[in-house]
Amino acid sequence: MHQTNPVLDFLxxxxxxxxxxLTAPAPDAAALEVLMTAAARVPDHGALVPWRFLVIGPAARARLSNLIRERGPVLGIDPAKVEKSAMSWQNAPMIVGVVSAPVPSEKAPELEQVLSAGAVCAALVNAALASGWGAAWITGWAAFDRTFLEDGLGLQPGEQIAGFVHIGTCETAPAERPRPDLAAITQHLDV
Incomplete structure (x- = not known):
């Protein structure tokens, strides 16, 4: 039975x-720290912390937007798609990258650690939304280009981007979208 619960109602x-x-303003440093603190409270088997945050400031976003424009043609990405991606970086009020950085562990398989990084992305979006900010979890083609990741973001071999969380002000709520039919995607195992 569902009782009134503001957290569940939010979810x-x-x-x-x-x-x-998303537009400016974005969270200030103190507000962002609260959001990242909430995001860091995800399941993490073995307390390995197999992820980290990249707070990508305005100058870095401009530099990375230019790198996207350079890398797109090299990778054969459609020019319109390249420009759309570059503009999303250039115009973002704030971007926080979540880096998946699995560590050797006998307790927690690498997949479990990668999933923990994905949980950080979801938790960061939810923390931002619950605080009244607009937020979106984005990847895009640049998130899978090793040159962009290593030269642009300084990622190490073995690290990857779980997501780029865009955060800012959004005055309009988006329309509801279709949700999965739970009956079609749920199987009950009783024996």
């Missing part, structure tokens, strides 16, 4: 905001 109605709809 049942939460909706990411389109990154293109």
């Amino acid at each position: 049942l109605t939460r909706r990411s905001r389109p990154a293109a709809a």
Whole structure:
């Protein structure tokens, strides 16, 4: 039986905001620290902390936008897609990268550690939304280009981007979208 619970009510109605709809202001350093503290409270078998945050400031976003424009043609990405990606970096009020950085462990398989980094992305988006900010979890083609990751973001071999969380102000709530039919995706095992 569902009793009134503000956290559950939030989770049942939460909706990411389109990154293109986000504007300034973005959270200040103190507000961002609270959001990242909440995001870091995810399941993490063995307390390995197999992820880290990259707070990507305005100058870095401009530099990375230019790198996207350089890398896109090299990778054969459609020019319109390259420009859309570059503009999303250039216009973002704030981007926090979540780096998946698995560590050797006998207790926690690498997949479990990668999933923990994904949980950080979801938790960061939810913390931002719950605090009244607009937020979206984005990857995009640049998130899978090793040159962009290593030269642009300073990632090490073995590290990857779990997501780029765009955070800012969003005055309009997006329309609800279709949700999965639980009956179609749920199997009960009783024996």
